[in-house]
Amino acid sequence: xxxxxxxxxxxxxxxxxxxxxxxxxxxxxxxxxxxxxxxxxxxxxxxxxxxxxxxxxxxxxxxxxxxxxxxxxxxxxxxxxxxxxxxxxxxxxxxxxxxxxxxxxxxxxxxxxxxxxxxxxxxxxxxxxxxxxxxxxxxxxxxxxxxxxxxxxxxxxxxxxxxxxxxxxxxxxxxxxxxxxxxxxxxxxxxxxxxxxxxxxxxx
Numbered sequence: 001x002x003x004x005x006x007x008x009x010x011x012x013x014x015x016x017x018x019x020x021x022x023x024x025x026x027x028x029x030x031x032x033x034x035x036x037x038x039x040x041x042x043x044x045x046x047x048x049x050x051x052x053x054x055x056x057x058x059x060x061x062x063x064x065x066x067x068x069x070x071x072x073x074x075x076x077x078x079x080x081x082x083x084x085x086x087x088x089x090x091x092x093x094x095x096x097x098x099x100x101x102x103x104x105x106x107x108x109x110x111x112x113x114x115x116x117x118x119x120x121x122x123x124x125x126x127x128x129x130x131x132x133x134x135x136x137x138x139x140x141x142x143x144x145x146x147x148x149x150x151x152x153x154x155x156x157x158x159x160x161x162x163x164x165x166x167x168x169x170x171x172x173x174x175x176x177x178x179x180x181x182x183x184x185x186x187x188x189x190x191x192x193x194x195x196x197x198x199x200x201x202x203x204x
Contacts, residue, residue, distance in 0.1 A: 012052035019045035
């Protein structure tokens with residue numbers, strides 16, 4: 001989610017720069033064909049910005065992120081309204097080029113654009129920090145899980161070795177006891193066997 005939000009916020013910032021460039025070229029151009037070309041670029045940039053912000057907005061869940069997003073929307077709506085008024089005049093061929101150039105060169109245009117760009121960058125940086133924190137937390141959790149797994153496996157192996165050692169000692173003690181018993185009662189084995197009686201072959 002963090003990466004998706006970052007991607008869309010950066011894309012919105014890029015499109016905002018494209019919008020500014022296309023708008024400037026449209027206003028400053030004297031060629032009608034070129035004006036239409038730049039107007040189409042302006043409209044495309046506006047749609048791209050709207051799409052990127054719409055995708056990023058549900059991912060801005062933290063209170064500070066939502067506050068920054070609200071502030072951005074305030075600046076951008078002001079910037080957008082003025083752009084919209086001028087582009088509509090170009091679309092309807094009711095061009096007030098002097099008014100457009102005057103607003104383009106105004107301090108209000110520059111400050112609004114600068115503030116809008118800065119907020120987009122700040123939101124992207126904020127999400128990047130959140131992504132870094134999430135990555136560190138995930139790595140920490142992974143390391144802890146790995147340690148627990150290794151500890152469990154090591155404990156299982158050690159328990160198996162201890163059990164095997166105990167079993168070996170028990171078997172060894174039983175074997176030693178058996179040998180002791182056999183040697184203690186060795187007369188059972190040393191007593192000579194009595195010869196078998198010869199069969200009586202006398203014919204009756």
